[in-house]
Amino acid sequence: MCRPRILLPALALALVVLCASPAWGQGEEVPRGRGFGARLLQALIDGVQFGVIIAITAVGLSLIFGTIHLINFAHGEFVTIGATFAFFLNVSPTGPGWHLVPAAIAAVLFGALLGGAVDRVIWRPLRRRGTGLINLFIVTIGLSLLLRHIVLVLYGTRPGSFAQYDIQETIDLGPVAITPRDLTVTLLSVLVLLGVAALLQRTRIGTAVRAVSVNRDLAEASGIDVQRVVLAVWMLGGALAALGGVFFGLVEIITWDMGFKLLLLMFAGIILGGLGSAYGAMVGSLVIGIVAQVSTLWFPVDLQYAWALLVLIAVLLVRPQGILGRRERVG
């Protein structure tokens, strides 16, 4: 049981590294000054940074799946809305022009509200009506389409960046370099992930969430208010998605369809980690982030996200329950 769990992420990495041996074409574009080891190390650091941001957004998606078995195809839009809401407060000429920190906090709160509202207004009534799960999936793609294009109307197609921390000097740490902004975002993300883990393990609501994930009926029978737990999970998921959006907008760029692109990486991370396992989502996302960045050593950057899908299919072939998932859940 244990060995494949450890081997799988390594396998995913090896896949990218080995596939690359023909070194198709793109080698020339990489600056020649640094050795391969240094570039690999840099890519790993970038990958961890990318991975923890994916992890923040994916944990909520995974928790939602764990509690109500719904795959929220609109989760990417929560990410975009977080980023664009912070952008509105921070940069937009029609906005209040807040500093990024309060703007980010407001965006996270807004994400929580949005998540909660979506549960109250859409999912709870539909659950009450006994609408089938397959139909709920289709509702989420409708919601995704609706929200994404509302963002498009309000935000527009122009890519944007936040007003603060935009251009920074890198700090050289031997062979690798990182900006203080990226370092801060990475450390904050790790802290947030640890915080989520602590929330799940140490608090009453966290215990309740885990109980509902394991066995909903049993949890309900032992007096847990399942509807409240589900609401809490949606709010947490919305908040985390918004935070991830702000972080992603900070280290990369804000666009109206950023969330949908991230969604595919979240899926890859979640499946790699094991559908429904919150910790699996964290580990899996981290691996996916690294795979995406390391792949750019050999392959064009515009294919970066495509590798995530290959990992996804490889995982489904080899170990569909993922690294931390249980076999029984899959069939």
Place this chain on the structure above:
Amino acid sequence: MDFSVIFSDALRSGIGPIAAVYALAAMGLNLHFGYTGLLNFGQVGFMLVGGYGLAVTVATYDGSMWLGVLAGLACAVVLALLLGVPTLRLRADYLAITTIAAGETLRLFYRSSWAEDVTGGVFGLQRFASDFYDLSPIPPGTYGVWLVEFNARDLWVLIVGWGLVAVVGVLLALLVHSPWGRVVRSIRDDETAARSLGKNVYWYKMQSLVLGGVIGAVAGMLQAIQVQSVNPDSFDPAVTFFLYTLLVLGGAGRILGPVIGSILFWFVLTFLDSALRQAIDAGYISSDLISTSEIGAVRFALVGLALILLIVFRPQGILGSRKEMLLSER
């Protein structure tokens, strides 16, 4: 506002080539989703490999159109196998995730600089459809009745398109009413029961995925021919969501569901589009609220809303039976 223009735009669109393309793609999806219960969220991927299979063969490699058609169909079969082998043994959600990811990833692959020599990258490919138009028996000119007019080329695509819809419709009707269709529908209802009765569920799902995917590829080719170009960005994931909307609108699990759905969908969509444009131009709607350039986005948002409302209030669509729908919601 000129209602006859709005109405004629809407009508043209509802019976035009694009509605035939979507009807065809949705028929494939109907086999997946409506009859087999496969949640394919990446039908656009099949359209993409179909369209590109044709375009690349003709434009990049100077092959004939028929070779291109074969290539497009073969690509769809390969894609279906790639998606089906790892996921069809698993729960429905795995297929949904994998297909949505595959559709988007294919688009990224085809538009990447790495594939540019073959696929034309972000610029796509043009000049591959002349063989098709050369086959047209229709002399140049415009043809029309009442409010609707098409030029000779569009009319040719339209005839071939709806002809294909009819042929595929008949084939699908024969299939789903045969014992094969009974097995496939039983898988939709309860695959465990189907297995307990000796049906190789995995194999039937695979057949359905391949067949529906091939139909999607044909739709992709038709679309490529109609606009006389393929471009990665015209195969946006939203296309699949459009297909779901019109499929649910018409009635999933009904042979004519996607046909009626597509006609109505494009009629209403174009009606709204045209009406909004005119209302903005005429000043009925302030351009501060919505500018003409945002109409596209508003339209997409409305489709999303319509899909939600349909599933909530009329999941059986126009042709389906509410009673039958409720039977499956255990």
Place this chain on the structure above:
Amino acid sequence: MSDDQAPTVRASAAAGRRLAGTAPEPGVPKPDALLVLDGVTRSFGGLVAVRVDHLEVQRGAITALIGPNGAGKTTLFNIVSGFDRADGGRWWFDGRLLTGRPAHRVARDGLVRTFQLTRVLPRLTVRENMLLAASGQRGEQLLPALLRPLWHGQEREAGHRADELLERFRLGRLRDDHAGTLSGGQRKLLELARALMARPVMVLLDEPMAGVNPALTQSLLGHITELRDEGMTVCFVEHDMDVVMGISDWVAVMADGRLVAEGPPHTIARNRAVVDAYLGKRHDEPGTIQEEP
């Protein structure tokens, strides 16, 4: 209760006689074993759900598999019918090794099962449910399906047989209704009729009497004994001892995943291990393992 006695008499008449010389002890060889299990084990996350050293099921007899909740009966059924994977062991059906065979192949080999919670196909009609079960249909292949003449005759034959079976199970007038509209009891009947439609050599019935009213229970029992009298082998899971005593030719008892006793019904009621399994063990260890995965 007089209905209850009638099948018992018939039971001992035919199949019971052939089992008469068989010793009532766990794992005993049968004179004409159709299904043979050897060393079958299955555990869920450390809990052993099934560990059956040896079990043989007599051809042409009704064998009941009983045991308290969580004894591993359904898990054993799932393994044998290919719906669950065993961790170890081998099993043969009609002399053919069945280990690791996928569920649909097991069914085609003539070993057809039903489910504890009925699984009718709700959006297919009752008759379509029946027709689906017919085996070897040419029209189930993709290309022949398009050519109606290729399968039309076969379909008509299957239709006649389906109608006969539906009449026999008193479902004839419901044949064009969607199966999803049937009541719980009707679903049980349909599932049994559908299993027969596949012309099985042996049927595995998972709690056929669970959640069924007393009148229907009697009718189901009648159907089951009739099947045996027609030469079919029946094995069913049940935890109600009274039901079992009435119709079985042979009873196998499981507890905590093991086969603890075997024998003709009258020996089982007095068996020390069985009493332990039902009363003693359950009272001593309330935390029995979950049967459903």
